[in-house]
Amino acid sequence: MAFYECVLIARQDITSAQVETMVTQFSEILEKGGGTVATKEFWGLRTLAYRIKKNRKGHYVLLNIDAPAEAVHEMERNMRLNEDVLRYMTVGVDELDPGLSAMMQARGKDDRGPRRGGGGRGFDRGHDRGGDRGGDRGGDRGGDRKPGTSDGAASSGATNSGPTGT
DSSP states (O other): OEEEEEEEEEETTSOHHHHHHHHHHHHHHHHHTTOEEEEEEEEEEEEEEEEETTEEEEEEEEEEEEEOHHHHHHHHHHHHHOTTEEEEEEEEESSOOOSOOHHHHHHHSOTTOOOOOSTTSSSOSSSOOSSOOTTOOSSOOSTTBOTTOSSOOBSSSOOOOSOOOO
């Protein structure tokens, strides 16, 4: 017998119990054909990359199958006839992976790391980002004013464009 991995996407309108019942029916078809389903993984309701038959989400299921090709063809024929199945893909593999799939492993850990503040720009606001800002952000903010003038005119007429030698 050959080894296969089959991923199917069911409509978002049906419940998880109905998805399990449907997968059980497909497993029975395989068993009648002389095969077995080694593992079943329910990946849950996930968002689709694009609409399929007016659905934005779908129930994902992975089946690891050890069955002859005729049984797999019969299962795929029944998937085509079932209106609750949006898409399916069956791939032949050299051996079945006994562990969890990559989707189930990724669910258990968070690869993004800790969240930081800063409005999502990717930098910390409290750390030095290079350069000497020194509290002066350019422009005429007052260090060169004549005492006693209220209009804020600069004493030398030059703008404050950087650190001075004084």
